[in-house]
Amino acid sequence: MTDLESKEIENSLEIITDEVDDENDISNESNAEEIIEPKIGMVFDTTQDLFEFYKMYAKIMGFEIIKRTSSKGDDGELKYVTFSCSCSSKAKSLSNHPFKLQPTSKTNCKAKVRATTCLDRKWWEVRSITYEHNHELNTPSKARFLKTNRVMKLFVQRKLDLNDQAGIRPNESFNSLVVEAGGHENLTFLEKDCRNHLHKVRRLRLGDGDASAVLDYFLKMQNGNSNFFYMVDLDEDARLKNLFWADARSRAANKEFGDVITFDSTYLTNKYDMPFAAFVGVNHHGQSTLLGCGLISNEDIDTYVWLFRSWLKCMSGCAPNAIITYQDKAMQKAIEVVFPHARHRWCLWHIMKKLPEKLKGYKKYEVIKLTMQNIVYDSLIPSDFDERWMVFIEKYNLNNNEWLQNLYDERQYWVPAYVKDIFWAGMSTTQRSESMHAFFDGYVNSKTTLKQFVEQYGNALWDKMEKENHADFNDLNSNIPCVTHYAMEQQFRDTYTMEKFREFQQELKGKIFCEIFSCQTNILTSKFVVVEDVKIGENHRRDPFEVSFNEVNCEINCKCRLFEFKGILCRHVIAVLIHKEIFSIPEQYILRRWRKDIKRCYTEVKVSNDNWSTKHEGLRFDKMCNFFYDVAELATNNENNCNMVLEVLDDLKAKLMLNGGGGEISQRGSNIAHGRTKYGEVRGSHNGKILSPLAVRSKGRSPYKRRQSKVEQIIQRKKQKKTTKVTREL
Template identity: 35%
Template sequence: MTGENTFSPSDQAFSANSNLHITIQEGSQNSEQLLENENNDLENDCEQLFEIEGNEPESERDDTSDQLFDIQSNDHENDGGDINEHLFEIEGNDHESSRDDRTIIDYQNGGSQEKAYPPPVVGLEFDSYDDAYNYYNCYAKELGFAIRVKSSWTKRNSKEKRGAVLCCNCEGFKTIKDANSRKKETRTGCLAMIRLRLVESNRWRVDEVKLEHNHLFDPERAQNSKSHKRMDSGAKRKMEPTVDVEVRTIKLYRTPVVDAVGYGSSNSNEGETNNHVDRSKRLKLKNGDARAIYKYFCRVQLTDPNFFYVIDLNDEGYSRNVFWIDSRSRAAYNYFGDVVSFETTCLSNNYEIPLVAFVGVNHHGQTILLGCGLLADETLETYIWLFRAWLTCMSGRPPQTIITNQCKAMQSALAEVFPRAHHRLSSSHVMQSILENMGAIQEYEAFQMILSRTVYDSIKVDEFELAWEHMIQRFGIRDHEFIQTLYDDREQWVPVYSKDTFFAVMPNFQKGESTNPFFDGYVHQQTSLEEFLDVYDVVLEKKRQEEARNDFESRELTPMLRTRCYYELQLSKFYTKDVFIKFQDEVVMMSSCFSITQVHTNGPIVTYMIKEREGEEIMRDNNRNFEVMYDKAGAEVRCMCSCFNLNGYLCRHALCILNYNGVEEIPFQYILSRWRKDFKRLYVPDLGSNNVDITNPVQWFDHLYRRAMQVVQEGMISQDHYMVSWQAFKESLNKVRLVADKHV
């Protein structure tokens, strides 16, 4: 539409819907021609691919939504006393035809008796179109401007109105044919408007709002406008929007039309009511942030039908927490969801944006994004809501290991939502916090070196306990409260206690390494939310280009070998470049291992002691002993350093024992598929099941849609992939039509 600079999902939903007809009541010829051409193109494209029934009842379209999850959330009432349970029913329809899914929020009546007309906000509802029109007209009259109907939508083959845009009378400019008219120019291109839509409850909801005018108000001229002259006594009564303070049930659909941040009481004592609102329970946003979030979500959903997001509202209807994830991240979790790091750097350090991120590791050892959130606080209730939303989005499959920083509320939430997952604290984060808290200690450099050796070089629990005791005695920190607290939690962050936990080469548990936040270099202390959303897609695209480049180099380039050991040559054919380099270091370090001694035999299981020469003095000796068990029957090997359990590739000690026993190739069970260069994966989440009820048409649609989307994603890889996919679609459609012809 002309004059519309801001995207609205309703534009797409109405114009692309074959059941709706758009009529322009007031507008330029250019806008009419543009809409007519757009609808013709859409209808022609659809007719070429599919046969669509044009008169399908709208109720049938709405009933195809599949419920994704129900989340129980506890919210405090205004008086801060009782706790109410709020049911978040997240219903999503992953089908392309459901672009007009929307958020429904049910409120109890608040009995508003205000005398003034409050400004319109997204989410206000009215019993009829006339009520909505009269409300906006009265609001405009009080401010001193006039309104008109810019456009309206009616259902095809029916005169029933389905939507409308009411705009300021100064919207747009003169048309070409009126340019030479002697009539005074009154239009200034003003963008002030509201968009209305008829929703399932047969109420009219405000779908979009623009309050800013680019001209001065003229009450005298507005008084004589057509819209105000047509006001009769019945229309002059104050129209009460059906918005209330207390939220009971919130239903969030895939494409929310409610700007949750804009909600509030429409009572005349609004200022008084807001004084009692606990602002700590609200997401801290600046002017324009809410609209930026809303526009971004709507824009992404047009190109990514599997994009998912949830907004958590407090009792007053203000947004409290937000979570979102795109389809590529949801698909990546199916392959790389074994280890997840939960980043809270921005939230914990009081950044401008309270950003949190779920981060995983792909087959190159490169961090990948698995979801983002904006949180109002760091309370137990907030973390439970976020983790449940994320888990439900991932089809209820928790990670094997989740790594976080130190936060008691977060740990309690993890124990409740992920009871079977291994929860570990980031060793690098804990070490950094220790050094920051002990900055005033004497012999700081010596303390730093001994602490690192104690934490990272201990290969047995008893060894760590003795080294820790020696450290706290030497530096006199036995009674230090912070050190004692960390010691009590040692099983969650000291590597020697996590030998059976897989970390997928996460640098959080590697000596001398630390992981940078996923958005490091793009998000700073003062970065605004709008600035973040502007670079969000840029960051993801750079990460994906880096992954594509690593895929190409791993497939096409042959790594340079550093030894004559066949183990190195063997895995150079399987592993990606970056992971192979880490394994290659282990092969090179085999030369430092010597003096293999058999110390115990139990049937086919033999225990060896292998010495390793190290470059620096540790535990009063340059040599260290490592115990390695080898099962001759099953060709299984395990070293006490647990390198394979931690990182997913064998250590130098295990390789020496395999070589000592004449094993020419690394056994297949020690070549993880997640590190392979030929690793095949899809970029759309497989949310369905192959078990389809053949009597249920809804399940037919779900199953076919998800499988078709996988073909679409694969078809976007290259031009050749596109041509093959397009040919397959045409052949499939012809075969389906032949089946239909047989039943005629």
């Protein structure tokens, strides 16, 4: 080869490289100054360089190219390659139905470029070209719809992945990209490409099987934080039965707030109809906090025993002092087995909600319902409830009502007068669990896979953590003004979180409706009768409350037992303390649980989450993007600065491409054959292969219906409309 020929080749390659560098921009730059046609004799380093050059030419001309044929030489190395118009070959239908033929773009077009190796395979030289097409070419504005011209950059994929994890719909993500680019014509991809990308990412996440993907996910969580805990229960066929998992932050938070929990398993939201079981506590702001999650295949005693034992093992054997559930015999028996010393109560709201169903048949239903509500809510001590209940049953002749009889026999599980003697953090229902369900309802539906469902646990934790951090910020930077000059109000404002101070302040305000009517004093204890003026509708009622006060140790108790139940001093106690000229509350009545002036260790624990941003590639990508954004912000207001930045980036891009643009990729494999890690266990024989669960046939959703997802609500409304229409026609 002569020096002149070498120089021509180098110049040709320089032009090709410059053009290829600009090809992948997110904006469609169709205003090229000059169209460089492929010519016989052109040489390229690799077949990929030839493909990129021909693709660029095809994009400008308005057609799409494919790799048509290739052949190897006698030595087994690639020797010939042909790139042709995508309309090459004859049209043929793949449909089996002769009247439902699919559209085809094949016209047996002959346009193509053929190249072969030369100079001991150091170069690829174009040997033949066919320019003519037998079909109409696209205009540059329409050429962006061709498949080879549709390119999705890494930062676009990153944005789509993040939006998908946040529950943002693909069409909404695509619309935001359209606005950002200044119109559809400036994008190098379509909405269909966004959906395909997300589908591929989700499929890659899931791996071979749904159940195996869940276990892989758990192992990844443990790689990120060794305190992530999970338990997997398999049947004899190595099919998934039950799951339990808890984040490291949830485990740490349980040490602070695991004394009182609510548990509920009435939320069916995955394609296997496996009930979702949430362990929920209350933090110092009165907010719900997740303390573990489970997916179970049955709602029997054995399953609940397995789940509760898994939770107990996760929490290092620290059983709750009190637990609230809905009325369920299997759950009750399991609690007696696993948490024998825990106080168990049923959700009061769900029991009272069944009054219409159980008592609607009585003529005096409205009076019966109102009387029963008054007995349940207004009885302060067990003896009061028992006495009023007996009168109620006799008066309305309800002796034969089996439901009422069963409720009375198990009154220690649900009647406030029987359960308010211990601390319940102010909870009387499972509404905490239901609030978790409401959160998940925005992320999952009846077709959600197990892997996707489990991933939403991380989203819930992030959401709850953010709300707690915001509440901590408000407590540090603002306060509620005092409404009185009493030192106790200032005392609680300085020590309690804002939400709990509001509750105390409400009781302090309520003191104006209280009046001390009598007092009995002996050597150690004084007993006061505090009468409160209670407004019910337009009427007033005066209720007496007995308050006892020990002069020696400043121990004070009220018959309403608000402090025992909620940890907040009641208005009756406040009235007696002020009467005794005690304006600072004794230290034993300021609970650590509600304080804002102490450091809680669990707040230092990060939420475990397996996402791209926590991996090395993601961290490097985010670091560079943040730096690029800073540079762009500095250069955007000046044309010279902008051009300078673009020139520097262009040089940098060329250097990276010469280095191959690659990087170090680290991937850790996982072996599940042993079935156990530090805080994870798979119970059952599986030989490394776990089968997805069978669809669950759940028992009736007594005592109440579960909350439906938004998708299910829309489907239900459509069904109702169809039914109504048919009925009207009939």
